[in-house]
Amino acid sequence: MAGDDAPRRYLLRTFGCQMNEHDSERIAGLLEADGLTPATNEDDADVIVLNTCCIREKADNRLYGTLGHLKSRKDARPALQIVVGGCLAQKDREVVRQRAPHVDVVLGTHNVHRAADLIRASREGRGPVTEILDAAVADDAVMFPSALPARREQGHAAWVSIQIGCDNACAFCIVPAVRGPEMSRPFNALIDEVRALAADGVSEITLLGQNVNSYGRDLTLTARRSGRDVAVRPLFADLLRAAGAVEGIRRIRFTSPHPKDLRPETIAAMAEVQAVCPHLHLPLQSGSDRVLAAMHRGYTAERYLQRLAAARAAIDDLAVTTDIIVGFPGETEADFTRTLEVAAEAEYDSAYTFIFSSRSGTEAADMLDQAVPADVVAERFERLRVVVEHSAVARHRARIGRMEEVTVEGPSGKDPSLLTGRTGQNKLIHFAAPTMIRSGAYATVRVTGAASHHLTGELVEVTVGPRHRTRIPVAMA
Ligand code: SF4
Numbered sequence: 074m075a076g077d078d079a080p081r082r083y084l085l086r087t088f089g090c091q092m093n094e095h096d097s098e099r100i101a102g103l104l105e106a107d108g109l110t111p112a113t114n115e116d117d118a119d120v121i122v123l124n125t126c127c128i129r130e131k132a133d134n135r136l137y138g139t140l141g142h143l144k145s146r147k148d149a150r151p152a153l154q155i156v157v158g159g160c161l162a163q164k165d166r167e168v169v170r171q172r173a174p175h176v177d178v179v180l181g182t183h184n185v186h187r188a189a190d191l192i193r194a195s196r197e198g199r200g201p202v203t204e205i206l207d208a209a210v211a212d213d214a215v216m217f218p219s220a221l222p223a224r225r226e227q228g229h230a231a232w233v234s235i236q237i238g239c240d241n242a243c244a245f246c247i248v249p250a251v252r253g254p255e256m257s258r259p260f261n262a263l264i265d266e267v268r269a270l271a272a273d274g275v276s277e278i279t280l281l282g283q284n285v286n287s288y289g290r291d292l293t294l295t296a297r298r299s300g301r302d303v304a305v306r307p308l309f310a311d312l313l314r315a316a317g318a319v320e321g322i323r324r325i326r327f328t329s330p331h332p333k334d335l336r337p338e339t340i341a342a343m344a345e346v347q348a349v350c351p352h353l354h355l356p357l358q359s360g361s362d363r364v365l366a367a368m369h370r371g372y373t374a375e376r377y378l379q380r381l382a383a384a385r386a387a388i389d390d391l392a393v394t395t396d397i398i399v400g401f402p403g404e405t406e407a408d409f410t411r412t413l414e415v416a417a418e419a420e421y422d423s424a425y426t427f428i429f430s431s432r433s434g435t436e437a438a439d440m441l442d443q444a445v446p447a448d449v450v451a452e453r454f455e456r457l458r459v460v461v462e463h464s465a466v467a468r469h470r471a472r473i474g475r476m477e478e479v480t481v482e483g484p485s486g487k488d489p490s491l492l493t494g495r496t497g498q499n500k501l502i503h504f505a506a507p508t509m510i511r512s513g514a515y516a517t518v519r520v521t522g523a524a525s526h527h528l529t530g531e532l533v534e535v536t537v538g539p540r541h542r543t544r545i546p547v548a549m550a
Contacts, residue, residue, distance in 0.1 A: 083111065083112060086123050088124065089124075091328060099186075115143075121154070140157070154192060157180075160252070163181035177195045228274055229276050229512070234258065235285060236255060237255070237283075252283065260294055263312065267319045271320060279325075279327060281328060287334050289308055290306065314346055335380050351498055353392070357412075358396060364408050367401070377415070394422055395424045397412060400429040401445075420467075465525045466524070466525050469525070473520050474519070476519055476520075478517060479494035479517070480495050480514075481511065492532075496528070504516075504531055516533075
């Protein structure tokens with residue numbers, strides 16, 4: 074907690090996905106632009122911001138548990154401000170107010186740009202403030218947090234939101250209700266932002282959207298064709314190519330593409346643009362056509378596998394990851410067996426496997442009469458884990474002996490005598506290095522070991538500057 078003259082301090086906790094982490098960077102940037110500084114812990118904080126997620130029920134429980142614990146702090150120190158933002162605030166603003174009346178500010182997903190103003194207004198005497206924008210507003214700075222100031226966790230890497238909302242209607246998902254319909258950020262504004270990030274020393278960007286492959290469906294650009302101006306729709310592939318041409322951008326990642334919208338143009342851009350990382354996160358959700366139809370996913374298992382095969386055939390050394398839900402209402406043993414078969418055939422590098430969690434406001438919440446018993450779900454979850462780990466370990470072992478280009482992230486959390494980095498395939502690698510290497514540097518690392526969730530290795534050389542301008546060989550002790 075700051076003294077009278079010291080700058081006020083904020084603590085930010087993020088629940089949920091990368092979109093939320095990206096919003097949190099923007100909230101932190103706005104608060105710091107307003108004169109606040111980061112706190113190290115709750116005792117030290119004048120403002121505590123909880124940026125929430127509503128994808129899973131556990132997230133609700135964690136939020137209300139945290140708010141309950143913060144109530145005693147607020148009772149002891151009434152000047153402490155508690156702020157709830159994010160998807161849960163957008164969806165359940167009244168519930169947050171009723172269950173936690175000690176919260177000072179509730180702000181929605183479309184109000185990120187107002188965070189500092191609302192915190193100040195509440196402090197200056199307006200008391201508790203709730204502000205939620207329900208409708209999408211065609212204002213870049215309002216709708217796309219990328220257009221706001223940010224406090225980036227890693228100087229060399231940045232998220233770029235290219236799209237908000239989602240036009241799909243997956244039966245288990247609350248996102249369309251919370252984030253609204255899809256809206257693509259204008260193409261030229263995005264490329265300008267990528268250029269500005271590169272000028273600021275960023276070499277790796279991650280393009281963010283709920284369904285990046287449908288980027289541009291709502292945009293029109295003017296292009297010169299056969300000597301005249303014509304209106305064209307930009308594709309996600311065009312964005313990959315344009316971002317990949319920006320000087321200084323060495324790695325491009327993106328998340329998440331919907332399998333039904335994975336176009337050949339995207340696969341071709343991934344294969345041809347050197348900066349696009351050889352990693353595709355392609356959510357399967359289920360291997361059963363019956364369950365996929367009930368989920369409204371818009372593809373069959375066979376179609377999914379065909380697209381995956383096309384991507385693997387075109388893109389050299391492609392890593393593939395996925396999301397799978399176990400225990401969707403009505404999932405039978407035969408359905409689940411199909412999921413195991415498809416997962417085995419896909420040979421994933423890793424998978425985020427989730428136990429189905431019902432969210433009120435989704436179609437699946439009305440299907441609970443078909444709920445799969447918890448013990449059956451737990452047993453299926455374990456069987457799926459074994460299948461995924463089998464392919465993950467095999468694919469990781471196949472990399473032993475290879476040279477990997479790695480972005481250095483810093484000392485390993487588990488063993489500070491090692492450094493941690495990310496390969497182009499987005500694999501975590503812990504490696505021995507004779508000297509400290511700054512975070513954000515690129516290095517060549519020889520892979521010496523493999524586990525299901527990471528690789529181990531040893532440093533070969535550090536590369537300086539964009540795209541291997543200088544190589545500094547390193548002699549290992
Ligand atoms: S594609 Fe489906 S799972 Fe993804 S955000 Fe849209 S509705 Fe949710």
